Amino acid sequence: MHTDLARRASLLPQLAHARNPGMALDLDWVASVQANTSAIERRAASLPGRRSVKKDWQAAWLCKAVSLIDLTTLSGDDTPGRVQRLCAKARQPVRADLLAALGMEGLTTGAVCVYHEMVEVAVRALEGSSIPVAAVSTGFPAGLSSYRTRLAEIGDSVAAGAAEIDIVISRRHVLTGNWQALYDETAEMRAACGAAHMKTILATGELGSLRNVARASLVCMMAGADFIKTSTGKESVNATLPVSLVMIRALRDYHARTAFRIGYKPAGGISKAKDALVYLSLMKDELGHPWLQPDLFRFGASSLLGDIERQLEHHLTGAYSAANRHPIG
Structure with a gap:
């Protein structure tokens, strides 16, 4: 069971599913997409109270959340040492004694996400683990560098x-x-x-409306995106439940029409275990079990892991520990 968990944590969408080849741009389909903002916000507001898991079931869902985390460091003061520590945490995301008590030995995060300069460091640190390295690219976070430079960044990161x-x-x-x-x-x-799978960051907090979010999601999937992702984590508004609902339903519509499954990655602002549980329940309700695996769902997060580890220790011991007992990097 644990070997399979580690294996699935490293699967790319194109290995587990037929990879989305994209399709010709269908402007009629794009123009037909609308978003009922008030209805979306009402549905999103109801989510935290509609699904509640406790005790062993909560611990199981939190372990699932760990396997879906893209453990991330995207700071200007990143160093090789910091990235190496983050990679060590990706290999052993929860204290060994806690995992042993839960019967979850072998649990890892879904990936490690870094800037291009740290890709080679991360690849070396994760050698032999099957945990993939994700690189932010194309003039992250603003996307305003020259087009030639943005394409070259992609090639450089893949080569690294x-x-x-x-x-x-x-x-x-x-x-x-x-x-x-x-x-x-x-x-x-x-x-x-090329063979590397592509997560397309929409920066939804800067798109102006939920309708724009829905249309941009659809266009990116038509263009061949393997994942659509909410945010860079650098905007003033990052992942939210209304935005997630819009993007998830775009995934559902694309799958219904093309039969290709596209992944989803909420990023930025998800720092508490209880928030992760809400997103997992949303995915379960809207898309079902296939989208609760690392090949189709990821959290873009860093501090989230620390809170999940504290909650798992509370589940086992009945007491909350100090945050410094669960370092994440």
């Missing part, structure tokens, strides 16, 4: 060993309704990723 590339879209294309430009850029970036 990144198995996943988190690209950022040009927000201006969404805000001006230039869907052809968004499609063309995203398709070229997908081609530049």
Whole structure:
């Protein structure tokens, strides 16, 4: 069981499912997409109270959440030592004694996410673990460097060993309704990723409306995205439940029409175990069990892991420990 858990934590979508090849841009489909903001917000507001898991079931869901984390460091003061410590935490995300008590030996995070400069460091630190390295790219976080430079960044990170590339879209294309430009850029970036799978960051807090979020999600999937991701984590508003509901339903519509499954990654602002449980229940309700695996769902987070570890210790001992007993890097 534990070997299978570790194996699934490293699966890429194109290995577990037929990879999304994209499709021709369908502007009629894009134009037909609407978003009833008030209804979406009501549904999102109801989520935290609709699903509640306790005791052993909560511990199991929290272990599942750990396996879905892209453990992330994206700071200007990142050093090789910091990245190596983060990778050690990805290999052993929860204290060994807690995992042994839970019967979850072998649990790892889903991936480690770093800037390009730290890709080689992370790849070496994770050697032999089957945990993939994800690199943020294409002028992250603003996406405003030259187009040639953004494409070159992708190639450089893939060459350095990144198995996943988190690209950022040009927000201006969404805000001006230039869907052809968004499609063309995203398709070229997908081609530049080659065998590495591509997570497309929409920066939803800067897109202006939920309708824009829905349309941008659809266009990126048409262009071949393997995942759609909410945020860079650097915007003033990052992952939210209303945005997640819109993006998840776009995934459902795309799958219904094309039969291809696209992954989802909420990122930024998810720092508490209870928040992770809400997102997991949302995925379960809207998309079902296939989207509760690392090949189709990830959390972009760092501090989330620390809180989950504290909650697991509380489950086992009945007492909360100090946060410094659960370092994450």
